[in-house]
Amino acid sequence: MDSKKIFFVGVIIAASGLVSPPLALLAGIVFGFSVAHPYRAESHSLAKFLLQASVIGLGFGMNLHEVIHAGRSGFVYTAISITFAIALGLLLGKWMKIAPKASFLITCGTAICGGSAIAALAPITDASEEDMAVSLGTVFTLNAVALLAFPLIGWWLHFTQDQFGLWAALAIHDTSSVVGAAAKYGPQALAVGTTVKLARALWIVPLSFATAMFTKSKAKVQFPWFILLFLLAAVASTYLPSFSSMYMPLNHLGKIGLTVTLFLIGTGLSRETFRQVGVRPMVQGVVLWVVVATLSLLAIRSHLIGI
Template identity: 65%
Template sequence: MSKNLFFAGLIFAASGLLSPPLALAAGLAFGFTFEHPYHLDAKRLSKLLLQVSVVGLGFGMNLQQVLRVGRSGLIYTAAGITFAMLLGWALGKLLAVKGRISFLISAGTAICGGSAIAAVAPVANATEEEIAVSLGTVFALNSVALLVFPAIGTALHMTQTQFGLWSALAIHDTSSVVGASAKFGAVALAVGTTVKLARALWIVPMSVGTALVQKSKAKIQWPWFILFFCLASVANTYVGVFQPAYSVLRHLGILGLTVTLFLIGTGISKRTIREVGVRPMLQGILLWAVVATGSLALIRAGWISL
């Protein structure tokens, strides 16, 4: 029965009948109710599909807008990452969370969730258990953000630009940023995706810095999909003859994102929550709460804007 329901969920997500938040909710319902029949395969597929989907969304972006937003968001991104890493370190010490787990949760919150954790974990010499705990914490909070952020943005009458910027600075994973901002509007999606991808570029210096500190020889994972996202934006901006094809590719990117969110949801179960434990989860919640509320307050006050 679980296999049939899993494939039914995939079909519904890929058909476009489910919005990204509903796809995630359906995945979570499955993960909390049934034993996942294809846990490892779904995890690998969601990682690849996320990257491909982001490239597809690039065909709906204007390069000039991408560059403008990217330059404007660079300072906020750098300051936000520095603040999140320092606060995460302090909270980890206060709550007596194991060093590598604390570092991975901080990196995931500061940069781009699971992608950052996956990139820095090998160079930090993290164990499978430490990676699993960190990913579980980030994915659980991602699910909450995707469902809650649009409601908060609507209640506070935020502009689409404000909401896109807030999502990019305060939500962990790229998939959840895209899902939340897409629900809020096209401008929010453009701003959120661009600033988030600019933030994701910090995976590289973070990985290099970690390798130097740890004296690790592990291979650094480069976020190549960001380059292809930029190339897709270039094509959409300057090679207009293929515009009908770009619209199709962008739509496929949205469908791919919806499927990705369903797959991520199915990977979160009661066992995942239990394995995370109280202290790492508390560190992740407190760190995320400070980052989210602090960035929201600064955006609302006009201190952070594009």
């Protein structure tokens, strides 16, 4: 069977609902390391669209009051963690003598929203394709590790669903991996993780404006409109119960879309990805991520923060 057929079979299986999000990601990684990707660019574009559509679909299974409560608490925590992560990441990049633009993108991808932050900030900083490849490769690799490892750590530490959802939202890079890990842990973890993560993702906007002002860039700042649509879906789910028969199928489609998204993201990882990243940027990303994940975990366990 050639790579095109294998790819489409993988997408169909991921969309069948027969496999979990972590397993779909793992299958995608195996594909990426085993064969040449026949649709790399198309797969990347589809993954971005599917992720946003899936998050909106998940909103139809949320209660707005819980969303507001988690979002209000999460906004403060994310502000603190983002400020700390950016300061530490830039210091690490300078100390390790990593190319400034790649270092900045890795730092912001870790601090805010993984690939989404990198995609938003790259044109503003006039980053090269190599800078993009290095930063995205670093973030996506750590995303894969987090999606597989975080639920195991959460169960080992006997985290409640609220605790795990908050930890995943603060410590995992991309929305897709946060939602995937939280969905594996439980429905309440999914609600908290998705909401707090989207509150974290909103920081892309002020950081983009600040970066544009600092670099004097004229690139257009993109607002993540799918977050607003997620909130509107939660409003409908909460205040328009007469249409509830429509919400569950849309919510189910959101979960299936997320699983397909993770498979597509996994197929984008390959041996070439690791060759492009190199040792020092990966070390920067790993050290920064481990510090952020550990400090947020300790803060949650000691009840310094919570939902």
